[in-house]
Amino acid sequence: MDYAFTHNAQQLTVRSLHRCANDLPVSLFSSESVKSLSLYRLKPAPTWDLPSLTTLYLDDVTFNGDEGIGHISKCANLKNLTLHRCYMSGAHIATVFDICLPELINLTLEEGMFFENGLNVFAPKLENLTVIDWETVHLQSISKLVSLVYKGFCSGLLQIFSFGLCYLEKVDICICNPCYKEEKIDDHNLVDLLRLIQNAKYITLNLDLIQLIFSFRELILHQPSPFANLKHLKVYPHYPFSSVQQTMPIEVKNYFLDSSPCATFTMVSYEEMKAVEHATSAQKYMVDLQMLLEQEKIKCETNKAHINWSNASMEENMNEQGETQIDEEKLVKHEMSRIRKYWKAISARIDQGEVSIGRIFFALAVIESPLKKLPAPTYDRIQERFSSLRAEAYNVIKLIMDGMKIKCDGKQGCSSVCLHELTTP
The missing domain is CATH 3.80.10 (Leucine-rich repeat, LRR (right-handed beta-alpha superhelix))
Incomplete structure (x- = not known):
């Protein structure tokens, strides 16, 4: 803003x-x-x-x-x-x-x-x-x-x-x-x-x-x-x-x-009025879906930036610990605590991703319901726009899933580093 x-x-x-x-x-x-x-x-x-x-x-x-x-x-x-x-x-x-x-x-x-x-x-x-x-x-x-x-x-x-x-x-x-x-x-x-x-x-x-x-x-x-x-x-x-x-x-x-x-x-x-009603509903739901997709794109960009920052911060902390002698027991407890936090964050991100993907699939289904009831000329006109919007929705779903995968890969890498630090004499 x-x-x-x-x-x-x-x-x-x-x-x-x-x-x-x-x-x-x-x-x-x-x-x-x-x-x-x-x-x-x-x-x-x-x-x-x-x-x-x-x-x-x-x-x-x-x-x-x-x-x-x-x-x-x-x-x-x-x-x-x-x-x-x-x-x-x-x-x-x-x-x-x-x-x-x-x-x-x-x-x-x-x-x-x-x-x-x-x-x-x-x-x-x-x-x-x-x-x-x-x-x-x-x-x-x-x-x-x-x-x-x-x-x-x-x-x-x-x-x-x-x-x-x-x-x-x-x-x-x-x-x-x-x-x-x-x-x-x-x-x-x-x-x-x-x-x-x-x-x-x-x-x-x-x-x-x-x-x-x-x-x-x-x-x-x-x-x-x-x-x-x-x-x-x-x-x-x-x-x-x-x-x-x-x-x-x-x-x-x-x-x-x-x-x-x-x-x-x-x-x-009556049939003409119902067709108008269904077309209006479908167009309204498409506007709602477009706004939802824009929100999810912003969330994906924000999450990506946060992951990059977290990984950079993690490496910096590792380097600092390598230069400082820490009590071995305290180090184990500290690293285990970080591992728990990492996997908790992964679970939360996966849950958020599932909710977002579920909302997009639900919005697509809501649009298709009135769309199927339209007569051919009106259906063809709105279907073209809906096909484009559906393709965009699948691209956003892929972004969400990629973000979840990056999060998991990043956390697994960090966890591996932590375990390596714990097991290295």
Whole structure:
């Protein structure tokens, strides 16, 4: 990390296997060169000074009240922000926090089930918004939004906006079945929702929302269609996806298309949605495997350097003992103690290597499971990348095994020297 800062790195990714921030240098959050920063399973530092930062990705990050999340607003040039599965420390759970980012263009909020705080976002230049399972959000001064992706409950979507979106072009809304949350939807909620997306050109909805509209057909469907700009309507199955044959009520279809006679309509099948789901899973798991391989490469290099240092130190100690007369009994005890430590270190390294190799094989198997379920064209496209990644995985496994062999050879050599010293008069 010090190397990155001394060489003015512009893109930096920091991942921890456990949630901790005590070992992070202050320089991580104080850099004039870093433009893209990704943090995984970490706690942000109490002070931020990142004037050049334009892209920030936080995954599984724990905030400590306004001292953490409030510092995002200090990144005045931030254009891309992603908060994925973020948490707030217990003492601040009931608080509402503000984020003010005047240059923000892309905002993604995902899996905020454990982020129970309200989040007010002021981003007047925001163009693309993705909100997935993150309900406690409210946007202010959002007038230029072009793309909206939302997955969650209807009430959560209505809380985000309190106004129409005249520049909205693309909408993808997946409304969870209200019975999952015992959510009560009235006619005013539904009218507000339709008014929110009425200017969009490309609309994608799930059947849960379509059936919700159909349940209020006496009130809504007799009104003129407000979707005069619509070019394409896509509808996909219930979420979670069901294999039961599903159809689009003709009344709702006409309600969307009547004011746009040139608009096209697509009903996505269950098989197509499952293929998308499997492809997304496979690609996500491949990203995870790539990061795992990078970590193992670093560990191999670190272990190799440690072995070289240990062997050099061992030879130096042997030479020093050869020049110094030591009591024979003490020498025997000393050398036997060192032999035990050597073989204990070997066992530990072998155990670590087995765990690492096991994790890689498991990651490969996890990828292959959804990959086998893909249709031919999609399978061929992803399989090419997976084959390359698998070859890299086997190379890393070979590095790990070579490291284990070097460790054993080195320790056996040192042990032989120790035994030789003990048995030589």
